[in-house]
Amino acid sequence: MPSRRPSRRRPRDGSHPPLDLDRALGQMRAESGPDGEWSVRTVRGSEKQYLCPGCNQQIPAGTGHVVVWRNDSWFSDEHALGERRHWHSGCWRARGRRR
Numbered sequence: 001m002p003s004r005r006p007s008r009r010r011p012r013d014g015s016h017p018p019l020d021l022d023r024a025l026g027q028m029r030a031e032s033g034p035d036g037e038w039s040v041r042t043v044r045g046s047e048k049q050y051l052c053p054g055c056n057q058q059i060p061a062g063t064g065h066v067v068v069w070r071n072d073s074w075f076s077d078e079h080a081l082g083e084r085r086h087w088h089s090g091c092w093r094a095r096g097r098r099r
């Protein structure tokens with residue numbers, strides 16, 4: 001029987017808090033706009049419905065949309081995540097064109 005060994009060993013790095021944001025958030029990208037830096041995450045749909053701030057319409061449960069939050073470094077990631085907003089993908093994209 002072959003001996004088992006840990007497949008990967010993470011070096012201990014004291015500079016990061018033990019937050020697992022990357023895993024919790026899945027795929028996301030950074031976007032910069034006239035109103036700041038944003039993190040944008042595409043989701044397939046959630047169990048809740050949300051109000052899109054772009055058009056003030058509901059995003060029904062189970063509908064793909066984007067979740068955005070400020071990427072400015074003024075606040076901690078945790079705070080920014082608490083302020084995140086759910087948008088229709090199209091509304092988010094069209095956001096800069098509306099006045």
Ligand SMILES: [Zn+2]
Binds near residue numbers: 053091
């Ligand atoms: Zn919308």
